[in-house]
Amino acid sequence: MTTAVTIPTHGGTGGATAVAARARQVVKAYGSGETRVVALDSVDVDIARGRFTAIMGPSGSGKSTLMHCLAGLDTVTGGQIFLDETEITGLKDKKLTQLRRDRIGFIFQAFNLLPTLSAIENITLPMDIAGRRPDADWLRRVVDTVGLSERLGHRPNELSGGQQQRVAVARALAARP
Numbered sequence: 001m002t003t004a005v006t007i008p009t010h011g012g013t014g015g016a017t018a019v020a021a022r023a024r025q026v027v028k029a030y031g032s033g034e035t036r037v038v039a040l041d042s043v044d045v046d047i048a049r050g051r052f053t054a055i056m057g058p059s060g061s062g063k064s065t066l067m068h069c070l071a072g073l074d075t076v077t078g079g080q081i082f083l084d085e086t087e088i089t090g091l092k093d094k095k096l097t098q099l100r101r102d103r104i105g106f107i108f109q110a111f112n113l114l115p116t117l118s119a120i121e122n123i124t125l126p127m128d129i130a131g132r133r134p135d136a137d138w139l140r141r142v143v144d145t146v147g148l149s150e151r152l153g154h155r156p157n158e159l160s161g162g163q164q165q166r167v168a169v170a171r172a173l174a175a176r177p
């Protein structure tokens with residue numbers, strides 16, 4: 001099947017292939033022996049660029065595991081993951097860190113905000129670590145879009161659950177991945 005693809009024009013760092021991410025025969029097993037869990041059992045999937053894709057399934061069926069593997073946040077037990085044309089399975093740590101930082105925005109199921117930092121500090125933390133200056137206009141747009149401009153000085157425990165998750169959304173978008 002061929003599908004029409006709209007390449008986003010937001011100036012992100014992604015490439016121009018129709019498929020943004022691919023999994024090929026991906027296996028992910030946790031633990032060993034009696035407690036071994038095969039969370040992903042030979043998964044093949046293509047994630048189209050410029051579209052929203054929903055992964056659905058019962059609790060514990062491996063959705064988060066698949067996302068973590070596709071984003072290079074976790075290693076696979078077998079198979080291959082490609083981002084654009086780059087195979088990320090087998091990449092050295094340094095390269096993988098760089099690729100994750102520049103090309104991927106990830107919103108965790110559990111927000112993973114740093115409790116001692118304010119909302120805005122959490123949002124810009126990945127860029128601060130990378131020594132990059134945020135694009136001020138873009139950052140303002142992201143913050144306005146998620147509706148957090150009145151709460152930027154607040155720490156996570158001073159925010160509602162939804163506000164915390166919106167901080168995580170803004171953090172994922174801040175570097176225009």
Ligand SMILES: Nc1ncnc2c1ncn2[C@@H]1O[C@H](COP(=O)(O)OP(=O)(O)OP(=O)(O)O)[C@@H](O)[C@H]1O
Nearest residue numbers: 030031037039058059060061062063064065066109
């Ligand atoms: N670190 C781990 N160690 C051992 N088993 C794990 C680990 N992480 C996940 N699992 C197991 O792998 C399976 C898939 O988990 P995963 O978190 O991917 O599910 P999910 O589809 O995201 O579920 P939910 O909808 O509840 O978020 C589950 O059976 C889970 O118990």
Ligand SMILES: [Mg+2]
Nearest residue numbers: 063064065109
């Ligand atoms: Mg999950």
